Amino acid sequence: AVVSTQSTGATVEDNPDQANLIHPNEVLKAIRLFVADSVSPNKVTTHKPAVEFDSTAPARDSGNDAGYWQALANILPKSHELKWDALLEGLQKYHGVLAQRAKLIEDTDKLQNQNSELRMLLQQYIGSRVNQDLQIPPTHTIPSEVLRDYAIDS
Secondary structure, eight states: OOOBOSTTOOBTTTOGGGTTOOOGGGHHHHHHHHHHHHOOTTOOOOOOOSSOOOTTSOOOOOTTHHHHHHHHHTOSOHHHHHHHHHHHHHHHHHHHHHHHHHHHHHHHHHHHHHHHHHHHHHHHHHTOGGGGGSSSOHHHHSOHHHHHHTTOOO
């Protein structure tokens, strides 16, 4: 088949240097020509199966299936099974301890955040100008150690 390489009408046979190039506008035509050449209605292809069934092979004996599965079910000795059960129980307890610890860490983080917020509020209240107008300002009643923690001058 002759395939057009450009919309100008040049063919692959006319220009062998551009044999692999097809103009984007001509791609659909090229595909149709390829399909028409490759698959003709006269060609009938039969595919060989990947696995062939041998009809002369003896039939499978399923009499030993129960014994096979019973042996497979008892592959681990009872002592090993007890060890695995004990290990499972220990790991479940350990998981519970870790989950409880994670919750406590989360609670601690919340309390630390709340504590820092309360410290900021207390510092704002103590440093407020309203306190100077009071007869007994709060800075006079709070111990000096606390005031030093908040760096507030009394």
